[in-house]
Amino acid sequence: MKTRPWQDRLGDVGRYGLLALLALLFLIPFYLILRNAFMTDAQITSFHWSWLPLPPHGENFQQLFKDPAAPLLTGLENSAIIAITTLVLQMLFSSMAGYALARIPARGRSVVFFLIVATLMIPGAVTFVPTYAVMAYLGGVNTRWGIIAPGLFSAFSTFLFRQFYLGFPAEIEEAGQLDGLGYFGIYWHLLVPNSTSVLMSLGVLTFIGSWNSFLWPLVIGQDPSSWTVQVVLSTFLTAQTLELAHLFAAAAIGILPLVIVFLLMQRYIVEGAKFSGGK
Template identity: 50%
Template sequence: MTTTAPRATDAPRTGSARRVRRGSAAGTTGLYLSVGVAAVLFLIPFYLIVRNALSTDAEITGQNWKFLPARLQWGNISELFDDPTVDFGRSMVNSLVVAVLMTAGILLICSLAGYGLARIPYRHANKVFYAVLATLMVPTAVTFVPSFVLVSSLGWVESYRGLIVPGLFSGFTCFLFRQYFLGFPKELEEAARMDGLGHWGAYWRIVVPNSLNFFAAMATITFINGWNAFLWPLVIGQDPNAWTVQVALSSYMTNQTVNYHLIFMATAISILPLLFVFLFLQRWLVQGIAQTGIKG
């Protein structure tokens, strides 16, 4: 019976493996610690919003800070929606209508423009694309007054048309769609054309069903932008019945009074749709941005 003597290299290898495991465990612990700290920092603003929304003005501005108010003021919700000076419920509906219709319009128009620039060959395609890019370099302040004059001359002030139509095209969204369609497999479109489909048929029956992730990502970004818009709805929605939620929020802070508890309660309620959209579409948001061709 023979025995094999341990090789001299076994001990160093074992020690090296142990060091690797310890380093890996330390790295994992550091990663979780960093993520935990980042999560706490991210959640602090939400905590402050909810805490102040359920407090009185004296508890919000008082010197003695408490983690939670002595008594949760659930009546702030009914006070917010029963306020005769601001119809907050109507403003939520207005923002929802504007954000949804603007999202649908931008997705349709910009996706068609991006698909045409990426897939339909014609002599001036690059010139049109450069013109679209040039619109990104024009400050919003330059076009604000002419846009208002045009909308006012059409009689669209204090209407959904005035709030939605001027924002139905986005040069940046068009650029993103073009970048995405440039990387879309041409073989699928060629097979569609062999079946007798034109550009429109290929776009609607082949491209769109196979690009839902990217469409969902663009829808998320566009919806958030439409919901958070403030300056243009402030100018167009001159009547309180045409106010969006952001304009309604600003009405609780005037030169004379500041209703802190209503501001925070309105803020807490107004971000619920955004949280709902983001939480349910965040997977498509990440995947869609990664597919634009501009990552890294």
């Protein structure tokens, strides 16, 4: 057996030291949210830095929800409805279209595929002004569906589903036909159950993206009743009408659902990130 040279072990120590330092650096912002959310304003702005919020001021959270000037509950409700609807319908529409593009030989297929690929090349956020004009015409301003609708149709997800379904063996259709299944039956009973990993990976990324999106909800949700949690937080931040402690309590509530989703679903998020990176 080869003994490892001392340089290797020194390298290990250096690597772990560096990683530990970087990990601390990356965790500072999370630490700051929690620290400030459990302090009083006087403690936050104190000249003497205290590392821990002692005693912890949990009442910040209660006061925040009682504050009539802070529509945080409405924001959370809007964000939850928007993110869940987007997740479910985007996955449904794009897997349906991806299935048809990959496995149903039909007239017009190449035209539809060209439409999808052409849409892929358009930088999404840039088109917010023209899309706003169409949405204003359709009456979607200040409504939840107005915030949701454009996000339901993803050329990118459709493209990925098509690639995924192209890799399925041809025997799938034969097996389906033997069982007397039509195109819908094959899609629903054979393809969907076999694509849970892709559905989960893309779905969780879609959910995170929708919960965290800002520009479009800001443009469409002009009335406080249609604000998402991001728009609520941004309004608190840029208007600076809220106490600092409450601001951080609100931020902590705003990221909590996602941190939980992230930690539970990390395996799928890693897969989704690889897809998005073209792997």
